[in-house]
Each structure stands twice: as C-alpha cells, then as structure tokens.
Amino acid sequence: MTIELFRNDSYLKNCNSKIIKIENNGIKLDQTIFYPEAGGQPGDNGIIQIGNEEISILDTTYVNNEIVHVVENTSNLKVDDQIECNINWGRRFNIMQVHTTLHLLCSLISAPVTGGQINENKGRLDFDLESKPNKEEILEALNNLIKQNHEISISSISEEELDNKPDLIRTMSVKPPRGSGLIRMINIGDGIDYQPCGGTHVKNTQEIREVKKIRVENKGRMNKRVIVDFL
Ligand SMILES: [Zn+2]
Numbered sequence: 225m226t227i228e229l230f231r232n233d234s235y236l237k238n239c240n241s242k243i244i245k246i247e248n249n250g251i252k253l254d255q256t257i258f259y260p261e262a263g264g265q266p267g268d269n270g271i272i273q274i275g276n277e278e279i280s281i282l283d284t285t286y287v288n289n290e291i292v293h294v295v296e297n298t299s300n301l302k303v304d305d306q307i308e309c310n311i312n313w314g315r316r317f318n319i320m321q322v323h324t325t326l327h328l329l330c331s332l333i334s335a336p337v338t339g340g341q342i343n344e345n346k347g348r349l350d351f352d353l354e355s356k357p358n359k360e361e362i363l364e365a366l367n368n369l370i371k372q373n374h375e376i377s378i379s380s381i382s383e384e385e386l387d388n389k390p391d392l393i394r395t396m397s398v399k400p401p402r403g404s405g406l407i408r409m410i411n412i413g414d415g416i417d418y419q420p421c422g423g424t425h426v427k428n429t430q431e432i433r434e435v436k437k438i439r440v441e442n443k444g445r446m447n448k449r450v451i452v453d454f455l
Pocket residue numbers: 323324327410421422423424425
C-alpha cells in the first residue's frame with residue numbers, strides 16, 4: 225500500500241519516493257503526494273525526477289483501491305528506483321481553493337448534495353432542492369466567508385460515531401471510505417462546516433481567491449445545480 229502523504233499535509237509540493245510496482249503505463253510508489261481522482265476532485269499531474277531525467281505524471285487515479293501514477297512511457301523506469309515527486313502545485317492549489325469553497329457552499333444551502341465536480345477554476349454541487357437558491361446572495365455570502373479568516377482542520381471519528389450521526393454526511397453520492405475504522409473529518413471555523421471528506425483543502429479561508437460568479441441551473445424538479453466560478 226502507498227503511504228498517502230497528502231492526507232495529513234495537502235501543502236507538500238515534493239517528496240522522495242521509491243517505485244514499488246510498474247504496470248502498463250502506471251507506476252505505484254511507496255509514498256506519494258499525488259492526489260488520485262476521487263470524490264469529484266481530479267487527480268494530480270506533475271513530474272517525477274529520476275537522476276537527471278524528468279518524466280511527466282499525466283494523471284493519478286485509483287485502480288482497485290491502489291494509487292496509480294499514469295506516465296507516458298515506463299521504459300526508463302524500474303522497480304526500486306528512487307525518484308523525486310513534484311506535483312503541479314499551481315493547479316493543485318487552485319483545486320484546493322475550489323474544493324474548500326464547495327464546503328463553504330454546503331454551509332449556505334442545507335439541502336442534501338447529490339453530486340459534484342471540482343476543476344481548477346470552477347466547481348459545482350447538485351442539491352436535492354425544489355426552489356432555486358439566489359445566486360447573488362450566495363456569491364456575497366461565499367466571499368464574506370472567504371474573507372473571514374476561518375481555519376480548516378482535519379480530525380477523525382470512528383465509523384460507529386458516523387453511523388450514529390448520519391446527518392454529518394452531506395454528499396449522498398460520495399460515501400466516505402471505510403475499512404480503517406476511522407473516518408477523516410474536515411472542519412471549517414467554529415461550526416461553519418463539518419463533514420467527512422478525503423480531499424485536499426486550504427488551511428484558512430483567506431487563502432481562497434474571490435469567487436467571481438455563481439450560476440444556478442435547474443436540473444430537475446428536485447435538483448438544482450450551483451456552479452462556483454473563479455474566472
Ligand atoms: Zn473536502
């Protein structure tokens with residue numbers, strides 16, 4: 225199994241790793257900072273350095289619960305090679321901001337979340353909601369929360385605790401990963417948002433850029449899509 229360094233510190237931009245497996249066009253590492261696509265958050269890309277050679281990591285995904293770093297060509301790589309990993313930090317930091325903003329959006333709309341997607345400069349959540357939320361109000365409230373200097377912290381609760389408090393799960397379409405006995409929880413500020421999540425977030429809302437635009441789309445009688453746009 226790969227040690228997932230990004231879980232405890234989403235600000236790691238590089239790390240030293242060892243190749244433990246090579247399959248098709250993917251490599252597995254003993255530890256990694258590359259986030260694998262999950263829960264609506266896209267996988268990281270970047271480069272690995274081996275000696276003087278740089279090889280692009282095109283994408284990072286989960287295959288059978290293991291993290292696979294997708295490369296164009298594995299012919300120059302072998303198991304036990306020591307490499308240096310460098311994620312595309314500019315892209316990841318943008319994704320962290322969008323991701324954290326979607327948690328803030330959850331705090332503004334109390335309806336259950338039925339789906340979502342995170343991109344570098346845009347994110348969306350679908351809510352199980354009959355009436356369209358007001359986009360101007362959401363835009364103002366989100367940017368206020370961003371400016372208010374709220375800390376984001378990581379903690380964990382037991383699976384039993386989560387079973388006893390099912391309301392903590394906001395996103396019906398993404399089930400928190402189970403098996404280790406512990407569920408990773410993300411908390412924003414003093415009770416703004418608290419929910420299970422495996423993704424990467426900023427440390428403080430002040431690190432998030434200003435949201436430029438909110439769009440609300442009707443995706444069915446009980447489905448309203450809220451799109452948060454940073455461009
Ligand atoms: Zn999250």
